[in-house]
Amino acid sequence: MSLSAVREFIERSSSFIWRPWTLLSLGWLTAGLVFAGLAGEAARRDATQELARQATTGAALHAAVLRSELEKQRAIPVVLAEDPDVAALLARPADQAAKAVDRKLERLAGQTRAAVIYVLDAQGLTLASSNWRAPTSFVGVRYDFRPYFINAMRDGQGEFYALGTRSGRPGLYLSRRLDAADGRPLGVVVLKVEFDALEAQWRSSGEPAWVADPGGVVLVASVPEWRFRATGPMDEARRRLSLTDLTLRPGALAPLPFQTPPGDRPRLVRAAVGEARPQTWMHAQTDTATPGWTLHLLTPERGAVGTAVATARGLAVLTVSLLALIVGVLLRRRRLAVLRARAEEEGRLELERRIRERTHELHEANQALNRQIEERRRAEAARELLRDELVQASKLAALGQIVAGVAHEINQPVAAIWTYADTAVTLLERRETDKVLDALRRIGDLTRRIGAITQDLRLFSRKAAPNIDEIRLEDAIQGGLQLTRGRLEEGGIRLERIGSGEIKVHADQFRLEQVIVNLIKNAAEAMEGQADPQLVLTVERRGERVRLIIADNGPGLAPEVARQLFTPFVTTRSNGLGLGLVICRDIIASFGGELDLAPSDRGATFVAALRPA
Structure with a gap:
C-alpha cells in the first residue's frame, strides 16, 4: 500500500470517529447505563x-391473632x-365434689378449645381434670416438680412452655394460685394451650410463621419441622434465657x-420451606403479648423486586433511547436541511411521523405505569376501608348488645309507669288525692328503678362494681310481683307462695327485682292458653345458699332449646331478643350466685341460688 493511501485511510478514520453520530451513540450508551442503574436501584429500594x-x-396481624387467643385463655x-x-x-x-368439678372443667375445655384444664392441691396432686375420662387422665398424678406449679405457688401465677409428661404434646401452661380467706394457698388451677389450630391457620396463609422465646427456641411454627429448633446456635447464655423445658426429642434445638x-428491621433472606427449592423471602418480626416471645414471618418475594427493577430499567433505557432518537432526528434534519433544501418539507414530515410513533x-x-399506580392506590384504599369497617362493626355489635339489654330491662318499669300515670289521672278526676299521691310515689319508685338500671350501664362503661348490700329477699319479691301482678291477673294465673322471704341475702334490690320480673314474665307467656295456669314461687335455705325457685306448669322447653337457653339471641318467641335470661344470669352471677334451669316433670323451673347475709 502506498503512503498516500495510508494517509487517506487515517484521515477517513479520524473523520468517522469524531462524527456527531459517534458522539451521540457514546452518549446514549453512557446515559442509558447510568439512568438504568439509578432507576433500577430506586425501584429495588x-x-x-x-x-x-x-x-x-402480616406479622402484626399474626401477632394479633396469637394475642387474642392467649388473652382468651x-x-x-x-x-x-x-x-x-x-x-x-x-x-x-371429696369424690363427689371432684366429679362435679371434672364435668365443669370438661365442659369449659370443650367450649374454649383448651387442651386440658386441671386443679392441683397445695402439694401438687391433681384433684380434678377436664380429661378425667381419657386413658391419660391427670387425676391422681402429682405435678409439684413442674415449673408452672412452683411459680404459681410462689408468685400467684405462672406461664411455662413445655412438653406434656403424659401426652408428649407441646403447649403453654397457664397457672393461677387459689388462696383461702386467711391467705393460706389452697392449690393451683392450670390450663394448657396447644397451638395446632393456630399453626394450621398460619400454614394455610402460605406465609411461614413461627414464635421464638427469649432464648431463640421456636415454640409455635406453621412448618412442623421447625418446632423446637433455634434461631441461632444454642450456647449456655441462650439456654439460660429460654423459658422452655429443654428436655425435648433428639435433634431439637438445632x-x-x-x-x-x-x-x-425487615430483611430479605434466602430459605427453603419444606421440600420446596430455596427462594427469597422478606423476614419481619414483632413482639407478642407474652413477655419475651417474638413472632417471625416470612413473606414470599415471588420475583416482585426483580420485576420492579427490570421494569424501571426498561423504562429508563426507553426514555434515554427516545431522547437519543430525538437528538438523532434533529441532527439528521439539520443535515438534510443543508444538503437537500428541496426535501425540507418531506424531511420535516418524516421527522414528525417518527416522533409521533416514538412518543x-x-x-x-x-x-400503563399510571394504571398500575392507580390500581395500587385503589387496593390500599380498599384495605384501609375494610379495616375501618371491621372496627366499626365491632363497635356496633357491642353497642347493639348494650342498647338491647337496657331496652329489655326498662320495658316493664316503663309499662308500669304508664299504668300508674293513667290511674293517677282517673283518681285525680275522682278527687281521691290520697290514692293519687300513692300512685305518684310508685311512679317515683319506678323512675328511680329505671335510673338504677341506666346506672348499671354507666357502671359497665367504668368497669365499676354493682352496689351489693344486705337486703330482705321479700322486698325484692314484692317489688317484682308489684310489676307483674297485672300480667298475672290478666292471664288468670294462680300464684302460690311456699316458704318465707323474711331472710337477708347479698344482692342489689333493683337488679334482683329485674330478674324476678323477667322470670315471672317468661313464665306467664309460656302458660298462655293453659287450662289452669299456676305459678309457684318458693324460698328455701339449702346449705350455704338461699334458693329462690320460680316454677310454672306450662309446656316446658325442648331439650335442644334448654341446652342453649343461656346463649345470647337464642329465644323461642318470634318477637323476643334472646337476651333476658342471659342478663338475668349475669346479674345473679354478679351477686356471687347462680341461675340455672332445674329439671321438672312439667313446665319450666328456674332456680336462683343467692348468698345469705
Whole structure:
C-alpha cells in the first residue's frame, strides 16, 4: 500500500470517529447505563420497602391473632380461681365434689378449645381434670416438680412452655394460685394451650410463621419441622434465657435451615420451606403479648423486586433511547436541511411521523405505569376501608348488645309507669288525692328503678362494681310481683307462695327485682292458653345458699332449646331478643350466685341460688 493511501485511510478514520453520530451513540450508551442503574436501584429500594411493609403488617396481624387467643385463655384460670366449686374442692377434697368439678372443667375445655384444664392441691396432686375420662387422665398424678406449679405457688401465677409428661404434646401452661380467706394457698388451677389450630391457620396463609422465646427456641411454627429448633446456635447464655423445658426429642434445638436476620428491621433472606427449592423471602418480626416471645414471618418475594427493577430499567433505557432518537432526528434534519433544501418539507414530515410513533410508545408505557399506580392506590384504599369497617362493626355489635339489654330491662318499669300515670289521672278526676299521691310515689319508685338500671350501664362503661348490700329477699319479691301482678291477673294465673322471704341475702334490690320480673314474665307467656295456669314461687335455705325457685306448669322447653337457653339471641318467641335470661344470669352471677334451669316433670323451673347475709 502506498503512503498516500495510508494517509487517506487515517484521515477517513479520524473523520468517522469524531462524527456527531459517534458522539451521540457514546452518549446514549453512557446515559442509558447510568439512568438504568439509578432507576433500577430506586425501584429495588421502593419494592423492597413495600414488601417490608407488607411483611410487617402480616406479622402484626399474626401477632394479633396469637394475642387474642392467649388473652382468651389467660382469663380462664383467673375466672376458675374465683369459682366457689373449685375453692370448695381444694378446701375439702371429696369424690363427689371432684366429679362435679371434672364435668365443669370438661365442659369449659370443650367450649374454649383448651387442651386440658386441671386443679392441683397445695402439694401438687391433681384433684380434678377436664380429661378425667381419657386413658391419660391427670387425676391422681402429682405435678409439684413442674415449673408452672412452683411459680404459681410462689408468685400467684405462672406461664411455662413445655412438653406434656403424659401426652408428649407441646403447649403453654397457664397457672393461677387459689388462696383461702386467711391467705393460706389452697392449690393451683392450670390450663394448657396447644397451638395446632393456630399453626394450621398460619400454614394455610402460605406465609411461614413461627414464635421464638427469649432464648431463640421456636415454640409455635406453621412448618412442623421447625418446632423446637433455634434461631441461632444454642450456647449456655441462650439456654439460660429460654423459658422452655429443654428436655425435648433428639435433634431439637438445632439451628433453623437459614440465618435469622438480626435486629427488628425487615430483611430479605434466602430459605427453603419444606421440600420446596430455596427462594427469597422478606423476614419481619414483632413482639407478642407474652413477655419475651417474638413472632417471625416470612413473606414470599415471588420475583416482585426483580420485576420492579427490570421494569424501571426498561423504562429508563426507553426514555434515554427516545431522547437519543430525538437528538438523532434533529441532527439528521439539520443535515438534510443543508444538503437537500428541496426535501425540507418531506424531511420535516418524516421527522414528525417518527416522533409521533416514538412518543406514542412512551405515552402507552406511561399510561400503563399510571394504571398500575392507580390500581395500587385503589387496593390500599380498599384495605384501609375494610379495616375501618371491621372496627366499626365491632363497635356496633357491642353497642347493639348494650342498647338491647337496657331496652329489655326498662320495658316493664316503663309499662308500669304508664299504668300508674293513667290511674293517677282517673283518681285525680275522682278527687281521691290520697290514692293519687300513692300512685305518684310508685311512679317515683319506678323512675328511680329505671335510673338504677341506666346506672348499671354507666357502671359497665367504668368497669365499676354493682352496689351489693344486705337486703330482705321479700322486698325484692314484692317489688317484682308489684310489676307483674297485672300480667298475672290478666292471664288468670294462680300464684302460690311456699316458704318465707323474711331472710337477708347479698344482692342489689333493683337488679334482683329485674330478674324476678323477667322470670315471672317468661313464665306467664309460656302458660298462655293453659287450662289452669299456676305459678309457684318458693324460698328455701339449702346449705350455704338461699334458693329462690320460680316454677310454672306450662309446656316446658325442648331439650335442644334448654341446652342453649343461656346463649345470647337464642329465644323461642318470634318477637323476643334472646337476651333476658342471659342478663338475668349475669346479674345473679354478679351477686356471687347462680341461675340455672332445674329439671321438672312439667313446665319450666328456674332456680336462683343467692348468698345469705
